Each structure stands twice: as C-alpha cells, then as structure tokens.
Amino acid sequence: MRRSHIAPAVAAVVAAQALTRLGHRITTQEASTLGAATVEALTAEGWTITAGTVGTTRLSTVAPELWKHDLPILAGLARGRTYREIAAETDTPEGTVRQRAIRLINRVGAANAAELVAIAYRAGWMNGLPPEPRGRLTLAEDERRALFCLADGLDTAAVADAFHITHHAASRLLGRLYAALDATRPGAPDRSSRCRAIALGYQHGLLPLSTTVLNAPPAN
Known part of the structure; x- marks a missing residue:
C-alpha cells in the first residue's frame, strides 16, 4: 500500500463520527485530537484513505456547511424547543443533540445558539421552515x-x-x-x-x- 497526503477534512470526518457515537462522553477537542491521531496512525501503517460514497448521505442538500442532523436542530431551536425536546422528537440521545449543536455553533463561529439561528436565517438554511403565524408585529x-x-x-x-x-x-x-x-x-x-x-x-x-x-x- 502506498502512503498519501490526507486532507484535514478526513480527520474532521473521523472526529464527527466519534462525537456522534460517543455523545457527551467526549468533547469536541478530544474528538478532533482523536481524529487527527487516527488518520496519522493509519497513514503511518501505509493505509491510503480515499473519498467514497459511504457517509456522504449524511450531508445536507441545503448547504455544504451542514449535515442532515443539523437541520432538525436548527428547526427545533427556531421553534423554541430545548435540546431535550429536540432529542425526543428526533429519537436521538440528548447528549448527542447537544454536542451536535455545539459543533455547529463552533463551526459557523456563533457566540451561542441564538446567534446560530440568526446566521442560519441569513445564510438561507431556514428557507424550508414555514413562518409561524402572527398578527402584525410592531416593536418599540x-x-x-x-x-x-x-x-x-x-x-x-x-x-x-x-x-x-x-x-x-x-x-x-x-x-x-x-x-x-x-x-x-x-x-x-x-x-x-x-x-x-x-x-x-x-x-x-x-x-x-x-x-x-x-x-x-x-x-x-
């Protein structure tokens, strides 16, 4: 087997998989370190890692920055739901939902979940979420x-x-x-x-x- 340069994105995918499976038992930094170490160990042993179709179905069609599991989180936050409620609605462990939200917040550079929602609307990621009916809204x-x-x-x-x-x-x-x-x-x-x-x-x-x-x- 020949060695080849591995893009940082590969380590990111490994880290994302680790966070998805381990939920709250591992931090984002620990997952990133694990991802980089895994790729380094594999290439040191002579393995070649190439892109394939496995896992790509998890990518969102809304934007390349998103994964499919990001969209229900964004929609839930926009509707005022807690991480626990989003977890129940998506049949996902609450710790996993929370970690996914934290990763998305960090990925887009938001200060918190509220700014994440703002960024999502400005980026057009929320276009598929119907507006909630309200009368004429006026603010002081x-x-x-x-x-x-x-x-x-x-x-x-x-x-x-x-x-x-x-x-x-x-x-x-x-x-x-x-x-x-x-x-x-x-x-x-x-x-x-x-x-x-x-x-x-x-x-x-x-x-x-x-x-x-x-x-x-x-x-x-």
Whole structure:
C-alpha cells in the first residue's frame, strides 16, 4: 500500500463520527485530537484513505456547511424547543443533540445558539421552515434594538452594557420583547425562547435577511 497526503477534512470526518457515537462522553477537542491521531496512525501503517460514497448521505442538500442532523436542530431551536425536546422528537440521545449543536455553533463561529439561528436565517438554511403565524408585529425602538443585539449573540449582561442600563432593566426589556413577539417556549407559557424570538424576527421582517445585523440602528 502506498502512503498519501490526507486532507484535514478526513480527520474532521473521523472526529464527527466519534462525537456522534460517543455523545457527551467526549468533547469536541478530544474528538478532533482523536481524529487527527487516527488518520496519522493509519497513514503511518501505509493505509491510503480515499473519498467514497459511504457517509456522504449524511450531508445536507441545503448547504455544504451542514449535515442532515443539523437541520432538525436548527428547526427545533427556531421553534423554541430545548435540546431535550429536540432529542425526543428526533429519537436521538440528548447528549448527542447537544454536542451536535455545539459543533455547529463552533463551526459557523456563533457566540451561542441564538446567534446560530440568526446566521442560519441569513445564510438561507431556514428557507424550508414555514413562518409561524402572527398578527402584525410592531416593536418599540428599544425592543427593536434589543432584538438586533440578540441576533448578534449578546447575552443579557451584554445587552445591559449596550444600553447602559442595569442587568435587571435589561431583563425587563427582553421580557417585553419576548412578549411582543409571543416567543414563549411551546407548552411553557411562563418561559421565553431567545432563539424563537430571533427566528420570529427574521420570519416577519423585523431583522434583515440580506445583511448582518451588526451595528444595530441607534435609538432616535
């Protein structure tokens, strides 16, 4: 057998397979190290690894950046579901769903799941998800600015800093935003979903699809 140069993508595939099978028992960094070490060991023994059709069916037809299992996670987050609920709906261990979400967040460079949803809408990955029906949505100026902040991945503390208000005041502001959008979690009317709020913002034209939402319009 002849040796050949192995693309880094091969190690990434090995790492993805390890994470899929081991779920929460292995971290992303450990999987990456394992993938690189596996490829190095195989090539050192003279094995040649070539691309084939096995496993390619797991790739998403929506975008090359995605795997098939990424789409139900994105859809679930956009609908306000928790990782546990997504796991139940997809018959997948919760730890596996969580690890897949973390890997996707890291892969696209998002700060958190909320910014991941924003990136997914701007990239067109959510085009197949029907908008949730709402009446005419109108936001106060500070609520609109807060929505822009959430889509940029800011947490409550960062929103407070951006508005120069206290953490408690920022929580109240976000609460008004969630109420205006009706962004509660399904089956939990006393709890709101930041991811669902962002999804509704894109679905109903409150956030721009064609550009990033950095530098949200300031208050008048």
